[in-house]
Amino acid sequence: MADSGNWCLIESDPGVFTGLIKGIGVSGVQVEEIYSIDKETLEDLKPVHGLIFLFKWQGRDPASATNQAPIEYENPDIFFAQQVITNACATQAILSILLNSRTIELGEELSNFKTFVSDFPAEIKGHAISNSDVIRAVHNSFARSDPFINEMGDPNSKEKEDLFHFIAYTPINGCLYELDGLQEGPRNHGPAEGDAWLEKVGPIIQERMARYEGGEIRFNLMAVVDDRIKVYQEKVAAYEAQLKTLQDKEGADAGAWLKGEIENLRGDIVKEEGKREKQARENKLRRHNFIPMIYEILKGLAQEEGRLEGLIEEGRTRAKAEAENAKQRKAAAAAAGGDDAGAEEDVDMYD
Amino acid sequence: MASATKLPLLEFKAGRCFRTTGTDTVKPDPTKGLVYLEEEDGLMHFFWKNRISGEIEDDLILFPGDAELIAVPQCTTGRVVMLQFKSSSQKLFYWLQEVSTARDQIILQHVNSLIHSQEDEEEYLDEDAAMEDVEATPVADSAPAIAPSAAFAPAAPVASSTTNPTTTAPAAAGVAGGSALTAQQMDQLRHLLGGLQVPQQQQRSNLRLDHILTPGAVAPLLNNPEICAALFPHLPESSERTPEEIQAIVRTPQFSQALVSLSTALESGQLGPLLRQFGLGPNAGNGVEGFLSSILEQAKKDKN
Numbered sequence: 205m206a207d208s209g210n211w212c213l214i215e216s217d218p219g220v221f222t223g224l225i226k227g228i229g230v231s232g233v234q235v236e237e238i239y240s241i242d243k244e245t246l247e248d249l250k251p252v253h254g255l256i257f258l259f260k261w262q263g264r265d266p267a268s269a270t271n272q273a274p275i276e277y278e279n280p281d282i283f284f285a286q287q288v289i290t291n292a293c294a295t296q297a298i299l300s301i302l303l304n305s306r307t308i309e310l311g312e313e314l315s316n317f318k319t320f321v322s323d324f325p326a327e328i329k330g331h332a333i334s335n336s337d338v339i340r341a342v343h344n345s346f347a348r349s350d351p352f353i354n355e356m357g358d359p360n361s362k363e364k365e366d367l368f369h370f371i372a373y374t375p376i377n378g379c380l381y382e383l384d385g386l387q388e389g390p391r392n393h394g395p396a397e398g399d400a401w402l403e404k405v406g407p408i409i410q411e412r413m414a415r416y417e418g419g420e421i422r423f424n425l426m427a428v429v430d431d432r433i434k435v436y437q438e439k440v441a442a443y444e445a446q447l448k449t450l451q452d453k454e455g456a457d458a459g460a461w462l463k464g465e466i467e468n469l470r471g472d473i474v475k476e477e478g479k480r481e482k483q484a485r486e487n488k489l490r491r492h493n494f495i496p497m498i499y500e501i502l503k504g505l506a507q508e509e510g511r512l513e514g515l516i517e518e519g520r521t522r523a524k525a526e527a528e529n530a531k532q533r534k535a536a537a538a539a540a541g542g543d544d545a546g547a548e549e550d551v552d553m554y555d
Numbered sequence: 556m557a558s559a560t561k562l563p564l565l566e567f568k569a570g571r572c573f574r575t576t577g578t579d580t581v582k583p584d585p586t587k588g589l590v591y592l593e594e595e596d597g598l599m600h601f602f603w604k605n606r607i608s609g610e611i612e613d614d615l616i617l618f619p620g621d622a623e624l625i626a627v628p629q630c631t632t633g634r635v636v637m638l639q640f641k642s643s644s645q646k647l648f649y650w651l652q653e654v655s656t657a658r659d660q661i662i663l664q665h666v667n668s669l670i671h672s673q674e675d676e677e678e679y680l681d682e683d684a685a686m687e688d689v690e691a692t693p694v695a696d697s698a699p700a701i702a703p704s705a706a707f708a709p710a711a712p713v714a715s716s717t718t719n720p721t722t723t724a725p726a727a728a729g730v731a732g733g734s735a736l737t738a739q740q741m742d743q744l745r746h747l748l749g750g751l752q753v754p755q756q757q758q759r760s761n762l763r764l765d766h767i768l769t770p771g772a773v774a775p776l777l778n779n780p781e782i783c784a785a786l787f788p789h790l791p792e793s794s795e796r797t798p799e800e801i802q803a804i805v806r807t808p809q810f811s812q813a814l815v816s817l818s819t820a821l822e823s824g825q826l827g828p829l830l831r832q833f834g835l836g837p838n839a840g841n842g843v844e845g846f847l848s849s850i851l852e853q854a855k856k857d858k859n
Contacts, residue, residue, distance in 0.1 A: 486809065489789045494813035495788035497804075498764065498831050501773055502847070504782035506854035512767075516847055519766035526766075 211291035211340060212347030215490070216368070216424055219483030220346045221298060225428075227342035229311030230302055232434065236427050241406040249429045250267060252402060253308060254301030254374030256294070257409055258424035259416070273382060273391035282376055283318065285329035287385025292334055295343045297370035299333060300383040301428045302377050313338050326389065368422070373408070375401040382408075423483060432476045436469045443469070563602075564669055566591035567662045571603060571613070572635060572648035581648045584631060590649060592617075592669055596828050599669065601638065603649070613647070616832055617670050626659070634659055762843050763820060764813035773805045805833040821846050 214220055219234035222373040233253060238245055246252060276282070283303035287293050302308055303318050310318065317339070321332045333339060371384040380401040396404045413423055447462040505512040569590045572581040587606040592599060601622075603613035621642050627635040634651040651659060657701040776782055789797040794800050804810055820826050827840025830849075839849035 430564070459577035485793075486807070488793060489804070489807055492791045492809070492813075493808060494789075495817060496833075497786060498768065498814065498817060499850070500782070500785045500789060501768060501776065501805075503854065504776050504779065504785065504848045506850050507782075507857070512847070512851060512854075515767045515772050516762070518772075519762055522766040537701045 211289050211334065212344045213291050214294065214343060214346045216426075217486075218296060218426060219486055220254075220490070221294070221426065222483065223487050224295065224342055224346060225298060227345065228339060229313040231309050232310055232431050233302075233309060233428055234431055236402070236429055236432075238427050239427050241409055241425065243403065243406075246402045246406075246427075250399060250402075251307075251430050252399075253305050253428040253430075254372050255405060255409070256297045256301070256370055256372055256426040256428070257412070258294075258368055258370050258426075259412070260368055260422045273393045275389040276392050277389045279390065280322075281381075282381065282390050283321075283329070284326050284383055284390045285321075285333055285385060286326045286388075288327070289334045292340075292343065293370045293385060295339065296323050296330070296333055296385050297372040297383070298428065299339075300372040300385075301374045304374050304383075306380075326364060329386065331415055346487065365453070373401075373405045380408075424533040433473055436473045436476065440466055440469045440473075561592045563591035563664050565662075567658070568606070568652040568653055569603070569636070569649040572650055574648075581635070583650045587652060588612075588649075588724075592666065593769070595831075598828055611834070614832060614834055615647075616828070620671055622670055624663055624670075626663060636663065719785070761818075763815060763818035764821075764843060765811050767847075768805070768814055769807045770802065774802060777801055818843050 211370060214224075217267060218237045225235065235256075236249060238249070238255075241255075283300065285296060285300070287296055299314075302310060302314065311328045317332070317336060321329050324332060369384075369386065371382060373380065373382055375381070376390075378395055378397050380396045382391040382393060384391070392403060393408060409425070443462050443466050447459045447466070450459040450462065502512065505515060561685055567590055568588070570584055570586055570588050572583045574581050589602075589604045589606050591602050593602065594600070599617040599619075600609050601613070601615040601617050604611050606736070615638075622638055623638045624638050627637050627648070630650075634656065636649050636651065638647040638649070640646070651662070653659070653662075783798050783801065786801055790796065790800065790804065794804065821840065821843050824840055824842065827837060830839040830846065831837075833839075835846075835849040835853055838845045842847070
């Protein structure tokens with residue numbers, strides 16, 4: 205537990221998680237944020253290796269008391285690690301999916317890790333994750349330079365600071381499992397062959413969300429999926445082969461719909477490439493040391509007579525207004541007797 | 556060591572060399588200068604002073620073992636040396652202006668032993684004693700034990716309550732391409748940040764840098780090509796060197812976060828030594844207000 209100081213908070217962001225997976229040496233998968241668990245969304249993302257569900261931790265998990273799925277204490281086929289440090293839990297949820305997959309290429313590092321911990325009990329597995337230099341180094345490379353992520357939060361709410369918890373849902377040996385590092389073992393939600401788990405998991409997560417009091421909107425759902433560009437390229441290749449067969453038989457004008465599909469997929473590839481570029485850029489900025497740049501900007505402003513002084517004055521006004529707003533919001537929340545003080549604040553989710 | 560009559564640990568006459576933009580060659584600048592190493596606040600400083608104007612133009616902090624001064628063999632017409640940082644890609648070039656070449660090797664050895672000796676005090680003392688026999692220039696009179704101050708020693712990770720994710724220490728290696736702070740310094744800065752406990756109540760009501768450096772405040776500045784040129788080296792390596800790119804970066808949430816975290820660090824009051832890297836006065840580490848007023852003071856001084 206004392207090691208938790210070594211693990212930084214990282215942003216709950218698909219670009220960060222994708223970078224993290226790649227950094228550990230796993231290839232061919234990426235993380236996508238999903239905004240609804242309807243059939244079409246999941247259908248479009250297939251093959252899905254697992255879902256990561258993030259929610260606000262309230263000291264107790266309202267769903268756990270009524271969770272009907274039985275815990276399997278000893279199942280050698282499942283990688284299950286108990287969570288021993290808070291900050292690593294997103295990484296742990298991702299590992300739960302990766303290490304239970306039969307198809308994902310883990311790469312040398314993670315394969316060795318899997319072999320190394322295979323016989324350990326769940327708690328020791330958790331410690332093994334927290335002690336893994338490689339996993340920690342990659343995790344920490346996505347850290348913000350700012351250790352005080354909550355300085356924007358209500359300074360008086362320290363005792364009930366929001367914690368977020370991540371759990372993984374993934375199919376193992378034809379059953380849907382829920383892997384929650386705060387439970388004593390994996391929960392088996394019953395048989396679901398092939399992709400059937402995707403239909404099964406939706407209602408489970410929805411039910412979980414429903415257990416939270418109204419107004420709780422801080423949920424986040426992410427999917428570990430195959431490399432999208434590879435998926436699109438394979439589809440293009442298949443459609444092109446189909447088109448060729450068709451055209452050989454019926455002439456060059458045949459297969460208009462196939463041509464359209466291919467064009468759409470090519471557009472999807474371009475879109476995906478753009479998205480990756482954006483994520484790579486964001487990850488670079490996350491790691492960049494901005495202090496010299498900030499200094500140079502301030503210096504430049506100071507060189508022009510009165511410029512910086514004026515901006516500082518404006519800044520003071522802004523700071524004051526911000527403090528005033530926060531006070532009012534707090535007062536309003538207290539008046540409403542809400543336990544959810546600050547729930548409407550736009551707070552980023554981290555782990 | 557904090558006495559007023561402090562002598563530099565080592566000094567030698569040298570000019571600077573600058574990289575010709577867009578090439579891999581460096582060109583010597585004819586200005587007469589002086590390189591000297593001094594220990595301040597437990598940190599080893601590498602200064603370059605303009606011998607004509609008397610202005611200190613380079614002030615770098617050398618962390619133990621993090622840099623090396625080596626002769627550049629490719630240079631056959633003069634004596635060019637390179638200060639190379641191990642934790643970043645930063646390189647600085649100087650050309651020796653000492654009349655005699657006799658001391659060249661000794662200078663290199665001595666600089667490197669000073670950088671290195673911070674790691675191992677005993678070795679430093681031995682080497683220093685050996686050096687004094689052959690050194691003719693003013694070197695350290697006594698044998699100062701140069702140890703990095705406790706605040707900058709590679710800090711043990713700060714263990715904090717596991718239920719409170721806001722105060723755990725970051726330990727990531729900073730990537731400081733082309734910036735004034737090396738990756739190692741950045742790392743140490745982060746260690747430092749992680750060890751601080753800032754009263755949140757106080758933090759909240761205070762002025763932060765993100766209240767000042769809004770995209771709107773920065774935009775007009777970018778019409779000035781000189782300011783843009785000063786900013787370009789500090790952009791992420793992969794970024795284009797254009798005013799538009801600077802504006803785009805200033806709009807990113809990552810930049811805002813950097814403003815917030817620097818403000819927090821400033822409020823902690825422990826950034827002084829690192830800020831002196833920018834040639835700011837001792838008040839610079841004294842909160843956001845202190846930092847800003849130091850910058851204003853510096854600008855005023857530069858004008859006169």
